[in-house]
Amino acid sequence: MALRSVFGANLRVLANRYASVAGLCRELGINRTQFNRYLAGESFPRPDVLHRICLFFDVDARILLEPVDEITRPEKSRDILTHPVVLPYLGKTVEPVLEDELPSGFYRFSRPSFTDNQRFVVGLLYVFRKDGGTFVRGYELPQAMSDQGLSGAACDREFRGVVMKQERGITILAARRGALTCSYSFLSRVPSFQNNFWEGYATRTVSESIVGQRVVRFVIEHIQGGWRAARAMAGDSGYHTVEDLPGYHARLMRPDEPFR
Numbered sequence: 001m002a003l004r005s006v007f008g009a010n011l012r013v014l015a016n017r018y019a020s021v022a023g024l025c026r027e028l029g030i031n032r033t034q035f036n037r038y039l040a041g042e043s044f045p046r047p048d049v050l051h052r053i054c055l056f057f058d059v060d061a062r063i064l065l066e067p068v069d070e071i072t073r074p075e076k077s078r079d080i081l082t083h084p085v086v087l088p089y090l091g092k093t094v095e096p097v098l099e100d101e102l103p104s105g106f107y108r109f110s111r112p113s114f115t116d117n118q119r120f121v122v123g124l125l126y127v128f129r130k131d132g133g134t135f136v137r138g139y140e141l142p143q144a145m146s147d148q149g150l151s152g153a154a155c156d157r158e159f160r161g162v163v164m165k166q167e168r169g170i171t172i173l174a175a176r177r178g179a180l181t182c183s184y185s186f187l188s189r190v191p192s193f194q195n196n197f198w199e200g201y202a203t204r205t206v207s208e209s210i211v212g213q214r215v216v217r218f219v220i221e222h223i224q225g226g227w228r229a230a231r232a233m234a235g236d237s238g239y240h241t242v243e244d245l246p247g248y249h250a251r252l253m254r255p256d257e258p259f260r
Contacts (some may be wrong), residue, residue, distance in 0.1 A: 008041030009070040014057045015039065028056055029153025055178040056155050093164040093171070097134040101189075102163060102170055102198075104128050106223045106230035110240075110249040111202050112216040115147060119239045120253070122246070124230060125220060127163065134163040137216045138170055141238060159183075169200060181205045185218050190252065196222040201259070217259055219252045 018024045025032045030049065037043035038195045043054065047048045054060060059068065081090045107125040137160050140150040150156065161174025161183075169188030175181065187200035201216040225232050236246070 005041045006066070007044065007064050008039055010063045011053070011058075012039050013068050014059070017104075027155050027158070028052060029151070029155055038239055050110060050154060051117045052153070073112045093166070094133075095165045096132060097163050097165050097170055101165070102127060102134065103222055104134075106227065107220045108223055108230075108233055108236075108246065108249075109218065109220045110245055110253060112213065112255075113144075113239065114214070114216065115144075115212040116239075118211065118241070120236075120245055122240050122249075123237045124234055136163055136174060140176065144189065167196070187218065187220060192248070194224070196224065197248060197252065215259065217253055218251050221246070223251065 015021060015024055021035070022032060025035050028035070028228055029052070030045075034043065038045060043163075054063060055061075065187050073203040080086075081094050086217050094238075107127060108122065109125055110120055110122050113119040121144065123138060123141065123142060125136055127134065127136050129135070137158070139154065140157040140159060142157065145152045155177065157176070158178075159174050159176045161172050164171045164173070166186065169186055172183075172185040173185070174185075181204065183202055183204050185200060185202040187198040189195065190199050198220045200218050201215055202213045206214060208214070208235050224231060242250060242253070245253060
């Protein structure tokens with residue numbers, strides 16, 4: 001009973017940081033009724049669900065025993081790219097990415113599937129700025145997660161990353177929550193009428209395999225019209241054939257040319 005009481009109180013503190021409990025439940029992949037029972041101290045999550053909650057809120061198992069405000073996680077190196085050991089070498093990569101270099105907002109992206117050479121992935125990204133940094137957020141396709149035997153819950157599909165400036169473009173380093181793999185992408189702006197396309201490549205950190213690809217072309221398009229326009233395009237997210245790719249995306253993808 002004491003464990004459930006402490007856990008429930010801590011979960012209420014953490015949940016209060018979010019505007020909508022319903023939205024939080026969707027992110028966590030937990031039934032709203034069951035989540036309310038956790039909050040009230042009437043129930044306790046299974047080990048796998050507890051692990052998911054801890055990963056989501058970036059806390060550890062002390063959430064069961066100690067008030068969350070008193071939990072101090074082990075000290076971590078926060079600005080690893082500006083550590084004195086590598087500052088003279090990598091420090092330039094953390095210079096601010098300006099709005100005119102990559103505007104904040106929603107983007108539609110296209111790339112070949114890493115696991116199926118005949119299919120292309122179309123999805124959405126959100127670029128935002130906080131505390132002087134530029135960040136990206138998005139979700140893996142549910143089917144892509146299923147194909148790899150991974151959970152399709154929203155909190156498991158979400159990825160986030162940091163955007164860094166390069167000499168002739170930008171790079172994005174991103175990963176899913178708690179994942180031991182990540183993706184690295186390089187993009188440069190494409191001269192066009194609206195100047196709203198970037199092209200380059202995306203890579204994934206996996207071992208060499210005879211199945212699938214580790215480096216593919218990558219295209220992003222800044223969506224004009226804000227979240228309403230992005231919402232209208234969200235229905236097109238998923239696996240596509242080259243014939244189904246959004247107009248200019250197919251041209252930039254150059255499916256008949258080998259990647260170099």
